[in-house]
Amino acid sequence: MAVKLVSINTNMNTIINPLFLQLLVGILIGLGAGYLGSFMILKRMSLVGDVISHVALPGIALALILKINPFLGAFAALFLAIIGIWFLERKTELPSETLVGIFFALSLALGILITPEPELLEALFGDITRTSPVDALITIVLAFVIFFTMFKIYRKLTLSVISKQLAQSIGINVSKISFLFLFLIAIIVALGIKVTGVFLMGALVIVPAAAAKNISLGLTSFTRFAALFGGLSALVGILFANHFNLHSGPIVVLTSGVIFLLTLLFKK
């Protein structure tokens, strides 16, 4: 099976333009990260969103040591992290940002220590040039899962942000909705590490959404602009990096930063 996959991979690589693959994967991840980021901001979890990606590193390291797919390692570590956040959310009404900040920084330190040297740079800063058709396929499927799930839960999620009690009183399972949402965050961050690396993936979740918030009055425009800015950052960033032969991850995040600065001019 593995041999067959590899041969399909090489065949596809020769057929599909690598830049097209990078753009496809990058834009889908940008769209998803921006969109989910808008709800991260709505839930007042900007800091968590910003640093959650750091947790992935020890997972990636373990996956590399155990010779399994790094995406799975990253996802497993993120999944543990979101369970932690979810428990904290249930215990207190306030976001436990200090605790999260400390824990996430520590896991980054641990990750740097145990990640094998050759892969460390890629894990930290991403390398989208190594995107395979199989990666693209996984990204397409998971992006669909993210948008489909959010379409089902975004109203309930928003209502539970406005008032947990109100949401519960009309039969919304606040805790379940919150868990589903955090689960999607874990997916998008694990996916996005390929694009921007562990250090910067959080920024791709938060910055486009923060930019969208500047220019939006309502929820619909906020979430759509957030997705759009995420996708646009990936598109422009990858093209720019490709043209000047630079690392695409930082350029993608810097692009989102430029968009953020531009939106300040039109702040509502």
Add this chain to the structure above:
Amino acid sequence: MANQETILTVENLGVKFDNNEVLKGLNFFVQKEDVLAIVGPNGSGKSVLFRALLGLVPYSGKIQWASNLKIGYVPQKFNIDKDLPLSVEEFFNFKEEGSEKIMNILKSVGITDEHHIEKHILKQRLGWLSGGQLQRVLIAWSILDNPDVLLFDEPTAGIDIGGEETIYNLLKKLKDKRGFTILLISHDLNIVYKYANNVICINKEMVCFGEPSTVLDPTSLVKLYGGEASFYKHEHEHNH
């Protein structure tokens, strides 16, 4: 009163959080179209009582609602600040009731100008509404799908919602027009005398239950508020 149908019976209700008794031994009932006020000092368990009635916290004892009742709820806590990107229209659309109904319900809570509703209320951010407008909008939202009972947890004591009207006038008018039952938490005893036909006083346990003029006697007020009682009793009369 024509309607003497009991819609809620509460017997020996108790709520514990981590072995901490927050409420105990509550017994009362609510009849159709009653206005029941719940009074008590801060931390006496009033909001917890609402949450128990809504089935949101575990409790001991009995809470029996009449069957097929629809309950509307205006909680005390809202996280609506100025930069929350959510328009009033989007907030109403969460209930999927259609724009005509939304317009009608906003009119019924005293925002009467259609043009004003369309241009200045619905398109506005929820967090940009004034305190009074927000209060009206939250009530409108909670009664949009025609509840039989409205649970109203007073967010701020004696909020002025604009003009001569208080939130209680509005609730009373709505109740008379739509015939629902109201349970309200209030900090202002004047409100209780004026609008409620029954009152339950709690301070973790039940201190009194009955008609305000009968049960809110000096003994129970002292038991309820301690030294604060005089302050509550001599508060100025509102003129409406």
